[in-house]
């Protein structure tokens with residue numbers, strides 16, 4: 001049940017994408033997003049889709065896993081689709097009922113938005129699916145330091161800890177839920193009020209345990225002389241390899257291509 | 270009318286890279302009134318097994334029944350099954366949530382829809398069973414108690430449902446010797462009153478002293494299911510599974526190695542004492 005949540009989950013593997021430096025992946029994701037938002041025409045999505053398909057293939061993550069990660073987002077996508085259908089008034093009218101009408105332009109725009117959203121979510125999911133949380137925050141820390149963002153280490157450490165404790169908290173939630181169900185608690189039936197009330201026996205122990213864990217962790221870190229980022233060295237240094245060069249080259253070519261295509265369409269078509 | 274598990278198998282997170290098979294083709298019957306010990310190495314599947322006994326997990330193959338009611342995901346009988354089979358988890362004190370001890374213990378009976386008088390009666394009874402003084406503890410916050418006291422409150426919370434079978438997952442883990450003794454003594458008393466008990470434990474001495482029957486689980490398979498004395502007779506095999514025999518038994522084996530003609534199948538310190546005295550000719 002709770003374990004179906006795949007946001008931020010890592011999919012173990014040794015694919016090309018898995019072995020890239022996390023910094024490469026973060027920066028490339030950013031460039032990919034810029035490219036995605038540069039595209040303004042539905043027909044240009046052809047090569048964007050092809051490029052994305054190559055990335056997915058290189059990640060070794062099964063489509064089924066990716067699709068499962070999109071599941072919590074389907075409501076958002078349907079909403080986007082419907083809103084665009086009805087809110088855009090362009091082109092010929094396909095269907096009309098009183099003041100509601102669907103136009104050709106609206107359908108195109110709706111589909112365009114949903115495809116863009118799906119691509120965005122999928123590729124972002126690929127980043128967390130192919131990068132362990134530790135490497136991810138390591139990469140983020142280095143990038144933030146480069147950009148002179150203050151407290152880079154502290155921010156990254158907070159993120160590491162938060163990511164690290166998501167599975168622990170899910171496990172804990174499941175455990176406490178089971179313990180209360182064994183005592184007759186019912187989390188499923190009843191109206192909204194009854195359901196909200198039934199959460200009390202779950203949430204109170206959960207909060208208590210989260211605070212206890214935070215306390216223990218702080219104590220353990222202090223016992224090992226943790227003093228923040230100053231003068232801190234790393235056991236495992238991040239290093240760019242040949243693959244990173246290729247990845248950067250491919251994504252930059254892609255971005256340039258997208259920009260040229262956009263200008264071309266604007267100037268000559 | 271027993272708890273019956275038939276050809277039961279269970280796998281965690283099937284179809285993902287994290288798939289991990291936990292139980293294979295398990296057959297087990299727990300009759301009412303029995304005291305059964307369940308032992309096995311860490312990760313052998315004990316906690317998984319007991320969660321099948323009251324419908325917290327559902328078998329992926331095979332079936333589970335309690336008093337002729339099948340345990341199925343949407344079954345109408347689930348509530349009744351969970352009332353009949355009380356389950357005390359490892360570190361049950363983590364489930365406490367109410368303002369006072371009495372209210373927390375009353376949580377279970379309340380979900381059964383009993384009237385106030387009956388709930389009060391059960392809270393008093395359950396607290397007596399775990400040796401907590403009602404007048405002294407009823408108004409206290411459970412979060413201010415010591416570890417052992419919290420544990421007893423949590424066990425009382427399950428007892429207050431008045432189950433027919435009581436399953437405990439390492440109820441003594443992390444307690445001091447006195448706390449252990451008290452809990453084990455209460456379990457023995459409850460069993461003598463007719464409650465069936467399944468005790469999951471890593472302490473061979475505890476199960477040797479209390480249980481009549483011992484179930485050994487290894488990598489998801491039940492390998493032994495027999496009288497305690499019979500199972501501990503297989504010291505070598507148990508050792509190979511990362512398990513052990515009671516300390517007295519080890520003493521007897523050492524004595525025998527040194528040439529004293531003692532019987533080895535003793536389970537408790539008293540039996541060991543008698544046996545040594547007998548061999549030395551003092552009895």
Ligand SMILES: Nc1ncnc2c1ncn2[C@@H]1O[C@H](COP(=O)(O)OP(=O)(O)OP(=O)(O)O)[C@@H](O)[C@H]1O
Pocket residue numbers: 281282289290291309310311312313314315316317318
């Ligand atoms: N929620 C879960 N998700 C995935 N695998 C699990 C889960 N719970 C247990 N397992 C796996 O199932 C197997 C059996 O676990 P189980 O908790 O039943 O062991 P146990 O005998 O109770 O161990 P212990 O003595 O440490 O409590 C283990 O290999 C464990 O890794």
Ligand SMILES: [Mg+2]
Pocket residue numbers: 315316317359438
């Ligand atoms: Mg366990």
